[in-house]
Amino acid sequence: MDDQRAIMQIQKFKKHFFLELVNLYPETEIQSFFSILIEFKLNLTRIELALQPTTKFTREDLFFFQNALTDLKNNIPIQYIIGETTFYGLTFTVNHHVLIPRPETAELVDWIIKDAKYKKQLKILDIGTGSGCIAIALAKKIPNAEVFALDISAKALETAKLNANTNKVSIHFIESDILNLHKLAHTFDIIVSNPPYVRKLEKDQMLKNVVENEPHLALFVENENPLLFYKKIAELAKTHLSKNGILYFEINQYLGNETLELLKSNGFKKIELKKDIFEVNRMIKATII
Numbered sequence: 001m002d003d004q005r006a007i008m009q010i011q012k013f014k015k016h017f018f019l020e021l022v023n024l025y026p027e028t029e030i031q032s033f034f035s036i037l038i039e040f041k042l043n044l045t046r047i048e049l050a051l052q053p054t055t056k057f058t059r060e061d062l063f064f065f066q067n068a069l070t071d072l073k074n075n076i077p078i079q080y081i082i083g084e085t086t087f088y089g090l091t092f093t094v095n096h097h098v099l100i101p102r103p104e105t106a107e108l109v110d111w112i113i114k115d116a117k118y119k120k121q122l123k124i125l126d127i128g129t130g131s132g133c134i135a136i137a138l139a140k141k142i143p144n145a146e147v148f149a150l151d152i153s154a155k156a157l158e159t160a161k162l163n164a165n166t167n168k169v170s171i172h173f174i175e176s177d178i179l180n181l182h183k184l185a186h187t188f189d190i191i192v193s194n195p196p197y198v199r200k201l202e203k204d205q206m207l208k209n210v211v212e213n214e215p216h217l218a219l220f221v222e223n224e225n226p227l228l229f230y231k232k233i234a235e236l237a238k239t240h241l242s243k244n245g246i247l248y249f250e251i252n253q254y255l256g257n258e259t260l261e262l263l264k265s266n267g268f269k270k271i272e273l274k275k276d277i278f279e280v281n282r283m284i285k286a287t288i289i
Contacts, residue, residue, distance in 0.1 A: 010057060018030055021069070032078075041064055042061065075212050083095065085101060092163045099131065103276075105133065107282070109138060111283060124142075124145050128151060128178070130153075131156070131160055150175075151176075181236065187245075192247075193230075197250075198220050200222065231262060233249075235266065238288055241287070247287070263286045267288060
């Protein structure tokens with residue numbers, strides 16, 4: 001580092017960083033933010049930084065960190081600040097057009113991968129793909145799968161295509177409104193969806209940085225009809241799943257039984273409701289056979 005451009009020791013700025021955020025976030029989360037930013041900008045792990053306590057910021061570094069600090073004070077998620085996140089061991093670009101992938105969604109992906117382990121020549125459809133995290137993780141981990149990904153948002157699909165290229169997988173992307181589709185172009189062995197499922201009445205229970213920054217189109221449904229996406233997708237899946245094909249959903253934790261009954265009423269069998277790492281109903285699978 002050019003000494004003339006090195007203007008502040010990182011440890012000195014770290015104290016300022018913590019003081020500015022201490023009333024807004026838990027201390028462990030502030031430490032996580034700082035470590036993420038250091039690794040992203042300076043390519044230094046937390047351990048490497050501890051071994052180099054006199055490391056200094058350049059003016060460019062300081063400008064980046066001051067902007068990041070301002071964004072954090074304004075409830076911008078850290079993933080949007082650095083423009084990327086990790087999901088299922090893969091790196092994804094994220095922005096305000098797509099949801100930030102959640103650990104619970106990775107559990108859904110893991111469930112599908114384990115079920116598909118010994119199957120061949122699978123055709124998979126991901127409905128409401130957003131960043132492409134589900135479709136891309138499945139394509140990466142199930143090499144024999146042909147994967148399709150559908151979303152209503154052109155901007156989200158731009159991001160998903162970028163992520164597919166970054167992770168070197170081939171995905172067939174489709175821009176369409178699932179609620180207005182009467183048929184699908186193919187028959188699929190697996191149909192998966194993490195559709196909008198948060199009722200507007202639940203908004204007050206959500207973190208401020210989620211409500212203020214992540215796309216409402218991908219999050220919220222009306223209180224009066226919270227399962228409209230599940231109903232539509234189930235109806236399409238009845239006629240577009242192959243023999244022994246499986247439908248997978250990520251679901252609203254408060255509507256597990258309602259989602260199960262909806263699938264039953266649409267003729268689905270072998271319905272399994274599964275809890276996530278937080279011990280709440282979060283995913284479900286079913287077959288029409």
